[in-house]
Every structure is written in C-alpha cells, then in structure tokens.
Amino acid sequence: MVTGKMPRVSICKSYEFSAGHWLPNVPDGHPCKRQHGHNYKVEIIATGEMEQRGGWLVDFAELDNWVKPIIAQLDHQMLNDILPNPTAEWLAWWIHSRIPVKVSLVVRVWETPKCYAETKGQLPEWLREELGWTIDSSH
Numbered sequence: 001m002v003t004g005k006m007p008r009v010s011i012c013k014s015y016e017f018s019a020g021h022w023l024p025n026v027p028d029g030h031p032c033k034r035q036h037g038h039n040y041k042v043e044i045i046a047t048g049e050m051e052q053r054g055g056w057l058v059d060f061a062e063l064d065n066w067v068k069p070i071i072a073q074l075d076h077q078m079l080n081d082i083l084p085n086p087t088a089e090w091l092a093w094w095i096h097s098r099i100p101v102k103v104s105l106v107v108r109v110w111e112t113p114k115c116y117a118e119t120k121g122q123l124p125e126w127l128r129e130e131l132g133w134t135i136d137s138s139h
C-alpha cells in the first residue's frame with residue numbers, strides 16, 4: 001500500500017490556429033497597425049499532483065475537450081471581431097479564462113516562432129467583470 005503525497009508534475013499539449021488581426025492602440029506607422037495574420041501556436045501547461053491510480057495528472061484527451069472548442073472559435077477568424085485589442089497577451093488571457101479550472105494552468109500563445117505571451121493564475125475579478133468574461137466551470 002502506497003501512502004503519502006504523490007509528486008507534482010506538469011504536462012503540456014500544443015494546438016495551432018491561423019488568424020488575422022491588427023493592433024488599434026499602437027502608433028500610426030507601426031507595422032502591427034496594418035491588418036496581417038499569424039500562424040499561432042498555443043501551449044497549455046497543466047501542473048498538479050499526479051493521480052496515484054491513473055499515474056497521470058489529467059488525460060490528454062480531457063485537455064482536448066477543454067481546449068479544442070476554444071481554438072475552433074479563433075481559427076481563420078479576424079481576432080479583432082473577438083477581442084478589441086488582440087495582442088498575444090490578451091489572447092492568452094482570453095483562452096485561459098475559458099478553460100475550466102481543475103488544475104493550475106499556464107497558457108502560452110506563440111505569435112511567431114520567436115515570440116510568446118504567457119499567463120498564469122487568474123485574471124483579477126474586477127477585470128473579468130469589466131470584460132464580461134465569465135468562467136464556465138460547469139464541466
């Protein structure tokens with residue numbers, strides 16, 4: 001009989017989508033002010049205590065159940081129709097806030113092969129209310 005705490009572990013699964021955007025708040029003449037597109041890569045990193053019986057943290061298939069519908073909403077869209085200021089940072093929070101929280105998550109959005117934004121923890125409550133981003137924790 002094994003007793004005691006199981007070790008913590010992190011798992012990561014990556015997803016991809018393509019979308020257009022432009023950044024409204026950069027100065028005139030900034031290249032990001034012009035409409036353009038990216039092939040985004042999204043990494044979801046979940047961290048927690050290993051489940052003793054399963055020998056895993058969370059089924060990779062369950063990660064897909066959480067994340068694939070979110071990615072489908074973004075793929076081949078104009079991100080400005082979804083987010084007013086679609087920086088990689090806001091995109092990471094947008095994705096993060098839609099994943100039901102069962103384990104500690106990091107969301108990393110690669111906008112180019114060299115640049116990413118990463119979120120950890122939770123958006124402050126006031127900001128979530130201001131944005132109207134409610135977390136669906138029903139599943």
Ligand SMILES: [Zn+2]
Pocket residue numbers: 021032036037038111
């Ligand atoms: Zn861009």
